[in-house]
Amino acid sequence: MKRREFITIPAASLGGLLLFTLDRKPLRAQTRDGSVRVPLKFFTEAEARIVTAAAERILPGDESGPGATEAGVIIYIDRQLAGPYGRDKNRYTKGPFVESVPEHGYQGRATPREIYREGLRGLGDFPALAPALQNEKLRAIEKTPFFALLRTHTIEGFLCDPMHGGNAGLIGWQLVGYPGPLMSYRDEIDKNPGLPWRRKPVSLSQVLGRPVKGWEEE
Amino acid sequence: MKQLKPVDVVIAGGGWTGLLMAKEIATRTSLTVAVLERGPARKMADYAAGMDELDYNVRLRLMQNITEETVTHRHSVRGDAVPVRQYGSFQPGTGVGGAGEHWGGVSYRYEPDHFTLATHLREKHGAARLPENLAVQDWGVTYDELESDYWRAEQLIGVGGKAGNLRGKIVEGGNIFEAPRSHEYPNPPHKSNYLMTAFHKGAIDLGYHPYPVPAATLTRTYRNPDGVTRAGCVYCGFCNRYGCMIGAKAQPSNTLLPVLASRKNFELRPGCWVRRVIHRGGKAEGVSYTDAAGEEFLQPASIVVLSSWTLNNARLLLLSGAGERYDPATGKGTLGKNLTHQVCAGLQMFFDKPLNSFMGAGGMGEAIGDFEGEGKLDAGMLRGGGFRTQSSGDGPIASFGRIPPGEAKANWGAEWKKSSLRWYDRMGSVMFEGDHLAYRHNYMDLDPTYTDKFGDPLLRMTLDWTDHERLQERFAMRIQMGLAKAMGARPGGMLRGVGKRYSVTYYQSSHVQGGVIMGASPETSVVNPWLQHWRVPNLWVLGGSTFPQSGWGNPTLSALALTCRAADALINRYLKRPGGLA
Numbered sequence: 001m002k003r004r005e006f007i008t009i010p011a012a013s014l015g016g017l018l019l020f021t022l023d024r025k026p027l028r029a030q031t032r033d034g035s036v037r038v039p040l041k042f043f044t045e046a047e048a049r050i051v052t053a054a055a056e057r058i059l060p061g062d063e064s065g066p067g068a069t070e071a072g073v074i075i076y077i078d079r080q081l082a083g084p085y086g087r088d089k090n091r092y093t094k095g096p097f098v099e100s101v102p103e104h105g106y107q108g109r110a111t112p113r114e115i116y117r118e119g120l121r122g123l124g125d126f127p128a129l130a131p132a133l134q135n136e137k138l139r140a141i142e143k144t145p146f147f148a149l150l151r152t153h154t155i156e157g158f159l160c161d162p163m164h165g166g167n168a169g170l171i172g173w174q175l176v177g178y179p180g181p182l183m184s185y186r187d188e189i190d191k192n193p194g195l196p197w198r199r200k201p202v203s204l205s206q207v208l209g210r211p212v213k214g215w216e217e218e
Numbered sequence: 219m220k221q222l223k224p225v226d227v228v229i230a231g232g233g234w235t236g237l238l239m240a241k242e243i244a245t246r247t248s249l250t251v252a253v254l255e256r257g258p259a260r261k262m263a264d265y266a267a268g269m270d271e272l273d274y275n276v277r278l279r280l281m282q283n284i285t286e287e288t289v290t291h292r293h294s295v296r297g298d299a300v301p302v303r304q305y306g307s308f309q310p311g312t313g314v315g316g317a318g319e320h321w322g323g324v325s326y327r328y329e330p331d332h333f334t335l336a337t338h339l340r341e342k343h344g345a346a347r348l349p350e351n352l353a354v355q356d357w358g359v360t361y362d363e364l365e366s367d368y369w370r371a372e373q374l375i376g377v378g379g380k381a382g383n384l385r386g387k388i389v390e391g392g393n394i395f396e397a398p399r400s401h402e403y404p405n406p407p408h409k410s411n412y413l414m415t416a417f418h419k420g421a422i423d424l425g426y427h428p429y430p431v432p433a434a435t436l437t438r439t440y441r442n443p444d445g446v447t448r449a450g451c452v453y454c455g456f457c458n459r460y461g462c463m464i465g466a467k468a469q470p471s472n473t474l475l476p477v478l479a480s481r482k483n484f485e486l487r488p489g490c491w492v493r494r495v496i497h498r499g500g501k502a503e504g505v506s507y508t509d510a511a512g513e514e515f516l517q518p519a520s521i522v523v524l525s526s527w528t529l530n531n532a533r534l535l536l537l538s539g540a541g542e543r544y545d546p547a548t549g550k551g552t553l554g555k556n557l558t559h560q561v562c563a564g565l566q567m568f569f570d571k572p573l574n575s576f577m578g579a580g581g582m583g584e585a586i587g588d589f590e591g592e593g594k595l596d597a598g599m600l601r602g603g604g605f606r607t608q609s610s611g612d613g614p615i616a617s618f619g620r621i622p623p624g625e626a627k628a629n630w631g632a633e634w635k636k637s638s639l640r641w642y643d644r645m646g647s648v649m650f651e652g653d654h655l656a657y658r659h660n661y662m663d664l665d666p667t668y669t670d671k672f673g674d675p676l677l678r679m680t681l682d683w684t685d686h687e688r689l690q691e692r693f694a695m696r697i698q699m700g701l702a703k704a705m706g707a708r709p710g711g712m713l714r715g716v717g718k719r720y721s722v723t724y725y726q727s728s729h730v731q732g733g734v735i736m737g738a739s740p741e742t743s744v745v746n747p748w749l750q751h752w753r754v755p756n757l758w759v760l761g762g763s764t765f766p767q768s769g770w771g772n773p774t775l776s777a778l779a780l781t782c783r784a785a786d787a788l789i790n791r792y793l794k795r796p797g798g799l800a
């Protein structure tokens with residue numbers, strides 16, 4: 001069996017929140033210096049460090065609020081790639097594979113997993129670079145299918161329900177002001193014209209009062 | 219292949235139209251009815267746990283698994299088609315209830331001219347002035363003939379709205395351009411929010427005639443004529459692409475199955491994938507199918523009904539050799555012709571104030587009727603369309619990053635993030651939904667190369683836009699710009715849209731029609747005006763595949779009305795004297 005790989009994330013950035021938002025299984029352990037070690041399902045540790053750094057450039061934590069690292073985007077992407085989506089179970093994958101016009105979308109053979117593996121190979125020393133250089137590197141690959149996936153997955157991991165591993169501590173929902181999957185706005189829908197209706201967000205399992213599994217875990 | 223005990227009626231596809239036909243036959247006769255549905259069983263109790271944007275709106279968990287079957291597409295007969303590898307321009311449903319479980323509930327009627335479009339356009343413009351390759355046809359049924367069935371369908375699903383034309387009397391506040399209706403809607407319109415109110419006011423300022431979008435997302439607790447009671451909508455916003463956790467949105471599972479559940483002559487078999495219609499000498503003998511375990515069966519039946527949505531209705535008939543294949547070079551043959559989609563083009567509008575757009579319902583919106591069908595159009599345009607703003611419920615993943623053009627240099631990074639936060643929940647849209655005219659070069663046949671999980675050929679779509687659709691888009695953009703300004707909003711980028719060529723990469727609508735069209739003559743259509751196959755009278759075909767061309771509005775109410783009409787013909791006439799109806 002493959003050796004278990006971990007990524008270590010500063011607990012300060014995760015605010016300890018992942019511990020309570022992620023599901024039943026003890027997914028990570030607090031280390032002595034206070035950071036957390038998250039077991040990886042798909043990436044190697046080196047790959048996970050690149051993805052973490054790149055996602056942070058896409059959605060940086062800055063004065064406008066927390067970013068991709070704090071939301072645990074890496075955990076989300078790792079799980080998606082480990083699951084059926086990563087193995088292309090959401091795509092028609094019979095050949096022949098032929099290039100076509102842009103209106104036919106991505107026609108390639110490579111699965112999301114393979115696109116990541118290949119894309120990450122080109123970003124070897126990425127985590128060690130200064131942010132400005134990192135941005136430059138990403139600009140150079142902006143038009144690639146790999147970057148398109150990375151960008152999309154970063155947003156998804158920032159704003160998905162925490163059952164999928166991202167949006168740790170509902171950090172993304174708090175930032176944008178989304179209350180979570182509440183069951184009813186019957187008494188609100190025609191009120192608040194032009195005024196924000198904001199609540200402390202809740203996750204789907206909090207709304208339902210029971211654990212819920214993401215598709216990737218079934 | 220294992221041969222099963224015969225049933226009287228076998229229905230291929232357990233979505234809106236198939237289960238409606240099953241309900242009519244199983245409650246009004248003692249015939250045995252078996253519905254074969256390729257997907258799983260579904261129940262309301264599962265839908266609360268399905269309120270997850272990622273799995274349902276992004277990964278499309280309720281849709282047909284595209285690894286097992288897709289379609290191929292090419293822009294013209296010159297060139298090979300490639301498969302649609304991931305869902306884009308439309309989204310086929312699967313499982314009991316079909317796309318009817320995860321639709322939005324917008325429930326328009328088509329207007330009278332649409333049913334006699336070929337005659338109408340010829341009379342209005344003269345045949346010589348119509349595009350040479352135009353293939354629009356009359357339906358073989360008129361609005362007046364269908365009106366009572368529209369009313370039945372509206373009661374069945376409990377549409378909420380406001381009539382604008384009651385038996386010829388114009389009623390302000392409703393759609394004053396609509397055709398006469400015999401009754402007021404069964405339910406009142408949806409509540410109105412900030413966005414809809416702004417649209418309403420802006421439209422009036424411009425001299426247009428706004429009205430509330432008619433919706434099957436129930437606006438109050440409602441009991442339909444079958445005695446099925448459903449709760450009113452609570453505007454949770456998990457509506458399009460989700461099932462409703464309280465049954466407020468009309469779905470086959472909450473509207474038809476409760477009636478069917480108690481019928482001993484009805485049987486529903488999920489996991490059963492229909493492969494062929496077996497027919498000999500102009501008579502259907504049943505269908506063959508493969509069940510979830512991979513075992514093959516032959517289900518003999520006296521009557522076969524196809525209700526497997528547009529694409530599979532056409533594909534099953536092509537695979538089974540039931541009908542004459544259409545040839546675009548000669549114009550001969552009928553099976554596969556008149557493939558149409560919908561001309562959808564939207565404009566983003568940015569507001570200074572938050573819209574709380576996570577609240578909403580699939581059918582909640584405000585529309586103008588001034589250009590539906592026709593109206594004051596640009597030169598060269600034969601048909602217009604509807605305009606509406608909608609609050610169907612937006613999740614945070616879909617909403618994030620919607621910013622006015624020019625607000626950030628890249629679509630990632632610090633500047634973009636800041637701008638995305640600044641504009642979060644500030645975007646609404648005006649959508650144009652136009653008629654899509656039928657052309658000789660847009661059609662369906664079987665792909666010579668690509669196959670489904672069983673090795674059967676995929677359906678091939680040959681489809682592209684013409685100048686007419688581009689005119690519609692340009693026209694739409696101008697009207698939308700005017701509306702955005704009148705609403706005090708900042709116009710943004712385009713949504714959906716026609717573009718240079720038909721694209722399968724982004725969602726347009728799931729309103730794909732044609733291929734098995736209805737009409738008054740076997741020379742020009744596959745099924746007759748009662749949806750009975752011209753050459754195989756004990757074979758019936760339901761749904762959008764029978765529409766000779768696409769109207770401006772969402773199609774489902776029309777498909778349900780036509781199913782009611784077909785059921786009456788089958789039960790009241792065909793059963794008494796089996797054979798072709800005239």
Ligand SMILES: Cc1cc2nc3c(=O)[nH]c(=O)nc-3n(C[C@H](O)[C@H](O)[C@H](O)COP(=O)(O)OP(=O)(O)OC[C@H]3O[C@@H](n4cnc5c(N)ncnc54)[C@H](O)[C@@H]3O)c2cc1C
Nearest residue numbers: 231233234235256312316317318322323324492761772774
């Ligand atoms: C996201 C979305 C939003 C929509 N919103 C609206 C709206 O607001 N208003 C509107 O009017 N319409 C809307 N629609 C369209 C609407 O859902 C369809 O028009 C309607 O469901 C069509 O009914 P049907 O019976 O033809 O097909 P369906 O309801 O899709 O049922 C077809 C069934 O046949 C089954 N089937 C297919 N092939 C086979 C086979 N070989 N063997 C066995 N079973 C098979 C499928 O699994 C499916 O269950 C929407 C669609 C989508 C996807």
Ligand code: SF4
Nearest residue numbers: 451452454457462467
């Ligand atoms: S918005 Fe209304 S109809 Fe739609 S799923 Fe929610 S409660 Fe049901």
